[in-house]
Amino acid sequence: MTPRFERAAVIGLGLIGGSVARDLASRGTRVAAYDRDAQQLDQAVRDGVVTDVLDESLSAVASIDPQAIALPVDAAIEMLRRVSSLLSGARLITDVGSTKASLQREVEALRLTANFVGSHPMAGDHRSGWSASRGGLFEGAPVYLCRASGTTDDAMRLAEALWSDLGARTIAMDAREHDAQLAWTSHLPHMIATAIANALARQSLWRDDLGRGGKEMTRIAGSSPEMWTAIAVDNAQAIDGALAAFEEEVGRMRAALARSDAEDLRGRFSAARAWFEHQENAYAEGRRPLHLA
Amino acid sequence: MTPRFERAAVIGLGLIGGSVARDLASRGTRVAAYDRDAQQLDQAVRDGVVTDVLDESLSAVASIDPQAIALPVDAAIEMLRRVSSLLSGARLITDVGSTKASLQREVEALRLTANFVGSHPMAGDHRSGWSASRGGLFEGAPVYLCRASGTTDDAMRLAEALWSDLGARTIAMDAREHDAQLAWTSHLPHMIATAIANALARQSLWRDDLGRGGKEMTRIAGSSPEMWTAIAVDNAQAIDGALAAFEEEVGRMRAALARSDAEDLRGRFSAARAWFEHQENAYAEGRRPLHLA
Numbered sequence: 001m002t003p004r005f006e007r008a009a010v011i012g013l014g015l016i017g018g019s020v021a022r023d024l025a026s027r028g029t030r031v032a033a034y035d036r037d038a039q040q041l042d043q044a045v046r047d048g049v050v051t052d053v054l055d056e057s058l059s060a061v062a063s064i065d066p067q068a069i070a071l072p073v074d075a076a077i078e079m080l081r082r083v084s085s086l087l088s089g090a091r092l093i094t095d096v097g098s099t100k101a102s103l104q105r106e107v108e109a110l111r112l113t114a115n116f117v118g119s120h121p122m123a124g125d126h127r128s129g130w131s132a133s134r135g136g137l138f139e140g141a142p143v144y145l146c147r148a149s150g151t152t153d154d155a156m157r158l159a160e161a162l163w164s165d166l167g168a169r170t171i172a173m174d175a176r177e178h179d180a181q182l183a184w185t186s187h188l189p190h191m192i193a194t195a196i197a198n199a200l201a202r203q204s205l206w207r208d209d210l211g212r213g214g215k216e217m218t219r220i221a222g223s224s225p226e227m228w229t230a231i232a233v234d235n236a237q238a239i240d241g242a243l244a245a246f247e248e249e250v251g252r253m254r255a256a257l258a259r260s261d262a263e264d265l266r267g268r269f270s271a272a273r274a275w276f277e278h279q280e281n282a283y284a285e286g287r288r289p290l291h292l293a
Numbered sequence: 294m295t296p297r298f299e300r301a302a303v304i305g306l307g308l309i310g311g312s313v314a315r316d317l318a319s320r321g322t323r324v325a326a327y328d329r330d331a332q333q334l335d336q337a338v339r340d341g342v343v344t345d346v347l348d349e350s351l352s353a354v355a356s357i358d359p360q361a362i363a364l365p366v367d368a369a370i371e372m373l374r375r376v377s378s379l380l381s382g383a384r385l386i387t388d389v390g391s392t393k394a395s396l397q398r399e400v401e402a403l404r405l406t407a408n409f410v411g412s413h414p415m416a417g418d419h420r421s422g423w424s425a426s427r428g429g430l431f432e433g434a435p436v437y438l439c440r441a442s443g444t445t446d447d448a449m450r451l452a453e454a455l456w457s458d459l460g461a462r463t464i465a466m467d468a469r470e471h472d473a474q475l476a477w478t479s480h481l482p483h484m485i486a487t488a489i490a491n492a493l494a495r496q497s498l499w500r501d502d503l504g505r506g507g508k509e510m511t512r513i514a515g516s517s518p519e520m521w522t523a524i525a526v527d528n529a530q531a532i533d534g535a536l537a538a539f540e541e542e543v544g545r546m547r548a549a550l551a552r553s554d555a556e557d558l559r560g561r562f563s564a565a566r567a568w569f570e571h572q573e574n575a576y577a578e579g580r581r582p583l584h585l586a
Binding site for chain 2: 122123124125126181184185186188189190191192193194195196197198199200201202203205206207209210211212213214216217218219220221222223224225226228229232233236237239240242243244245246247248249250253254257258260262265266268269270271272273275276277278
């Protein structure tokens with residue numbers, strides 16, 4: 001079978017970029033790659049995934065002429081400027097960052113490319129780097145796709161095809177809406193896991209002391225501080241809003257505890273279980289859940 | 294091999310009691326059981342785990358004369374009074390509740406039995422009932438053992454042997470110390486998971502919208518409201534203290550977000566990862582972690 005892209009470039013071989021590279025290579029795409037960590041890049045070549053090595057200038061990207069470029073880096077805008085000036089043949093340029101609005105604003109302001117589509121695969125892990133990457137990471141994962149004002153329909157369709165090929169479920173969403181929602185669904189849990197870890201550390205209590213539930217709740221506290229600092233600063237206002245609403249819920253529970261109000265507490269635990277079971281049922285029935293009024 | 298207990302009684306065939314019954318039966322112990330849900334009890338008989346069915350009076354327990362009794366019920370003290378008046382031959386009576394101090398106070402006040410040891414197996418699940426129970430649930434699980442003032446050394450050794458037989462790792466701990474620690478390591482995560490679920494429900498955001506981390510963080514929101522109401526009320530003060538300390542951590546993160554203070558945020562994410570990795574290292578090295586000063 002002819003691969004959808006004969007050649008692709010992947011800039012940054014971390015968990016996400018590395019897994020994209022593995023999946024593309026296993027589907028017959030010839031992968032060129034750059035990573036600031038030369039050892040990771042070498043390992044990716046030795047692992048038979050990366051065929052062409054790019055240096056920091058990315059200038060070789062012009063001669064390789066890839067058809068798709070993934071930019072899974074904090075400095076995505078820098079890389080994007082560099083590669084877009086070097087490229088004519090790329091039908092698709094995408095990033096894989098966790099926030100989408102600020103990058104898109106820069107893309108639009110700079111009129112960098114009509115072939116740019118922002119991607120956010122929800123396939124994170126607390127582990128990072130090439131060693132954490134693996135084939136099949138995106139099987140069943142949601143991938144948010146955000147088109148810029150100048151993005152062509154072709155580029156959007158190609159982004160959908162790229163991620164569908166990798167087994168993901170694509171969801172088109174406005175970049176600002178994406179960031180507002182992810183503040184709740186991804187960034188809020190992360191901030192909370194961090195706060196739990198640090199509160200327990202002050203008590204000299206460790207992950208080994210936790211039950212299964214507590215261990216699960218703090219797994220993502222082991223994630224990359226660099227990546228999460230960038231996300232938190234980029235989406236600070238929305239995250240703060242989600243934390244404020246969460247604290248209101250905590251406050252309601254603390255008030256019920258102070259009153260030893262079993263009825264109130266039971267109501268909150270029951271509402272949480274209804275939310276959970278609604279979801280479980282929705283999974284089972286293969287449809288989106290309705291809003292619990 | 295002769296089983297450690299020829300006969301045992303299990304009062305309440307939920308996740309924990311049911312799993313105890315399964316493990317005992319598979320090791321050759323003849324199991325008598327009671328459950329307020331007659332269907333669950335019938336199913337446990339059909340599944341070949343329970344041999345003798347007890348009615349609500351538990352009076353038949355006298356003729357069965359079990360050597361060990363597990364009381365995995367909210368109404369443990371009621372059951373304990375009833376069985377202790379009926380029994381002469383039991384060498385061990387234990388409960389499996391998540392809080393230990395209040396039951397122990399009652400046991401001591403009533404001088405119910407010298408053979409009572411409080412047990413708390415950390416092997417919970419958001420699912421409950423006989424259908425959720427399974428053999429091997431306690432393999433590798435920590436089980437806290439709390440002796441009352443009148444508990445004999447023999448009973449304590451027998452409790453350790455019972456749980457060790459089932460693959461658990463026993464940890465002897467003062468009942469009040471247990472409740473103070475579990476407020477942090479078990480009850481705090483549960484309250485937080487509940488608050489996350491209810492905050493997301495108010496936003497019409499569902500578990501399906503979450504990434505893997507968020508899904509893990511809200512699994513225990515699906516737990517039994519009845520069980521958790523009892524735990525929360527019983528240990529309200531300690532749980533509130535843990536929530537207050539947790540909120541201080543959240544407050545520090547919100548302050549950093551408001552200032553867009555990347556350095557401060559990075560420090561908090563890094564501290565959380567250090568806590569996480571310290572633990573991962575401690576696991577690998579097979580020893581308890583040191584306190585991060």
